[in-house]
Amino acid sequence: MRSVVVQPEAIQETNDAFEWYEDQEAGLGFRFLHDLEITYAAIARTPKNFQPLRDGFRRAILRRFPYAIFLSSMLNWSWFIPFFIVHEIPMFGIAE
16 A cells, blocks of 8 residues: 655645534534545555546545545655645646
């Protein structure tokens, strides 16, 4: 299993999203974190199963939330994961 490295910006984005979802509905933030953990585990097990994009990136989309994780196989195959709201990344061909 490969290591998964999460960038500091992604940690802050995760915290902000958790708080926002919890403000919307009690427990929703925890469901978001659960989906995120499942996706990270899948990335660690089989990173090449996720959709290839350009320049060596891949994309994993969370199942129930409008977020995607972008993977890069730099530095000895550790996966660096910037975390973004899907509709904020037009350069990867994602439309609102």
